[in-house]
Amino acid sequence: MNVLIGVTGSIxxxxxxxxxxxxxxxxxxxxxxxxxxxTKFISPLIFEALTRNKVLIEKNEDWSNELNHIDFAKxxxxxxxxxxxxxxxNKAANGIADNLLLQTYLACTSPTLFAPAANTxxxxxxxxxESFKKLNIIExxxxxxxxxxxxxxxxxxxxxxxxxxxxxVNKDSFFENKKVVVTAGGSIEKIDDVxxxxxxxxxxxxxxxxxxxYIKGANITLISSKNHNLTKEIKQIKVxxxxxxxxxxxNENPDFLIMAAAIVDYKPKYTPGKxxxxxxxxxxxxxxxxxxDILETLKxxxxxxxxxxxxxxxxxAINSAKNALNKKNLDAICxxxxxxxxxxxxxxxxxxxxxxxxxxxxxxxxxxxxxRIVESxxxx
Numbered sequence: 001m002n003v004l005i006g007v008t009g010s011i012x013x014x015x016x017x018x019x020x021x022x023x024x025x026x027x028x029x030x031x032x033x034x035x036x037x038x039t040k041f042i043s044p045l046i047f048e049a050l051t052r053n054k055v056l057i058e059k060n061e062d063w064s065n066e067l068n069h070i071d072f073a074k075x076x077x078x079x080x081x082x083x084x085x086x087x088x089x090n091k092a093a094n095g096i097a098d099n100l101l102l103q104t105y106l107a108c109t110s111p112t113l114f115a116p117a118a119n120t121x122x123x124x125x126x127x128x129x130e131s132f133k134k135l136n137i138i139e140x141x142x143x144x145x146x147x148x149x150x151x152x153x154x155x156x157x158x159x160x161x162x163x164x165x166x167x168x169v170n171k172d173s174f175f176e177n178k179k180v181v182v183t184a185g186g187s188i189e190k191i192d193d194v195x196x197x198x199x200x201x202x203x204x205x206x207x208x209x210x211x212x213x214y215i216k217g218a219n220i221t222l223i224s225s226k227n228h229n230l231t232k233e234i235k236q237i238k239v240x241x242x243x244x245x246x247x248x249x250x251n252e253n254p255d256f257l258i259m260a261a262a263i264v265d266y267k268p269k270y271t272p273g274k275x276x277x278x279x280x281x282x283x284x285x286x287x288x289x290x291x292x293d294i295l296e297t298l299k300x301x302x303x304x305x306x307x308x309x310x311x312x313x314x315x316x317a318i319n320s321a322k323n324a325l326n327k328k329n330l331d332a333i334c335x336x337x338x339x340x341x342x343x344x345x346x347x348x349x350x351x352x353x354x355x356x357x358x359x360x361x362x363x364x365x366x367x368x369x370x371x372r373i374v375e376s377x378x379x380x
Contacts, residue, residue, distance in 0.1 A: 001028045001169060004076035006101040007047075010036025010083035011146040012117035012155035019082060020050045020159040031072060032056070035088070037099045069100050071106035078169050081105070082138075083155045086128050093131030110371040111168040115161050119264075120151030138164050140345035155166035162230040163211060168349060171217030174378050180218040182210045185225035188240040191286065192271045203228065205308075205336075205348060205366050209258050210234055212370035224261065225247045231267055242267070242291045249294065254310070256304045259295055259333075267291045271312035296321050299329035304380055306373070307333045321353055331380040334373060352376050 003023045008017050011176040018179045024029050032047040033056045041255035048194060053068055054060070061068050066075070073079070079086065081101065082342060084292055088102065091115070097103040105112055122128060141154040184206020186199040211221040215233050221235040222228060223245055228236060237248045242263045249252035257314040267290040295307050307330045311317035314337060349371045350361040361372050 002077045003028050003030045004032045004072055005030060006081040007038045007084055007112050008035045008085045008088045009041060010085050010117040012083040012210045013038060015155055016082055017050060019161055033101050033104055035071060035099055038359045056100060069104040071121050073104045075342050076108055076110050078110055078165050079108045079112040082115035082161055084114040086118040086122040089114055089116055090127060090131045094184050101293040105265045112136060113138055113165060115156050117146060117155035118153045119147055120149050120153045120200045123153040124155055143368050163231045166215045168213050175216045175218040178218045180213045180254045180256040181221045181223060181249060182206050182258045183223045184247055187242045187245060187264045188225050189264050189267035190271060190273045191268045193322040194274050197264060197268060199264060206260035208366040208370035209260055212374045216374050221252050246292055246294050254303050256308045263294060264291055270341040280303050304331045304332060306377060308336060309333055310336045310338055312338045325353055354380060
């Protein structure tokens with residue numbers, strides 16, 4: 001992907017360095033355009049070192065090669081202006097192009113994102129707010145600003161800008177207006193108010209799936225017992241018990257349910273307060289009961305359902321997954337063989353099973369496996 005980044009005169013410019021690194025790490029090509037004011041905050045040399053490309057500024061625009069705003073605009077798959085000052089936002093919204101950065105915006109036919117950074121009063125000014133309606137804006141965060149004021153105006157987190165850019169370029173019309181619920185983590189079942197039983201599920205696969213479906217254009221809700229650092233555009237619901245997961249899923253009523261959470265099979269009989277070891281004695285025997293099987297309980301629901309099944313018994317794993325597929329009336333199931341990857345690893349190996357096909361996703365990073373699952377979900 002060819003990523004063109006425009007930077008304007010704001011103290012938030014330091015965040016742009018990390019944004020560039022994220023794209024470079026992904027293997028994207030990055031070029032930078034700097035406004036004259038931005039060069040007072042940071043040297044073009046820093047961006048050239050990060051991108052290994054010449055930075056375009058007023059002084060070096062050259063029409064004998066590609067170092068000009070027209071060629072930069074044609075080259076870009078996406079143009080991200082981050083940080084975007086209130087001045088730049090208001091000019092762009094009204095078609096004013098009195099510098100290279102804005103001339104490139106008017107010449108660019110690819111999606112353009114603006115990540116504003118401004119003083120709260122400038123950000124909330126009616127003129128700026130009206131300009132936001134005309135542009136593709138990534139809303140700023142609230143907090144303590146560099147000027148000392150408290151309020152909205154901090155440039156969005158780079159992770160949010162990064163994911164939004166990937167969504168703009170990669171969104172699939174199939175998932176437009178589709179509501180997808182992804183579950184992640186392991187359920188937490190209380191023994192008393194200070195103790196619980198759970199499992200080793202890290203939530204990484206569920207997080208990767210939420211990001212992948214988001215990037216492909218779906219409206220995402222992530223239901224998890226873990227904390228996840230994701231864009232604000234992904235709705236997150238924090239839960240604990242299997243019952244919590246079940247109720248949250250029912251409330252969302254999705255088009256697709258991706259059940260990547262590891263639900264504890266048996267839950268203890270809950271005792272309010274704190275059990276005292278002096279009263280328990282030398283042995284602690286828990287009374288357990290079978291937990292709700294969420295997917296089986298939801299088997300008559302009309303939305304598409306993809307389950308996950310972790311197995312260590314490689315010999316019988318396929319049959320076990322197929323039995324679960326049929327018993328729970330799933331549209332697909334992802335068989336996760338734990339012979340190579342334990343819970344918490346960054347990689348996975350999945351066999352994607354439906355009633356009439358079997359696809360093996362070889363060992364790969366969970367992020368890449370997630371995109372393969374998203375693509376396969378289109379055909380169920």
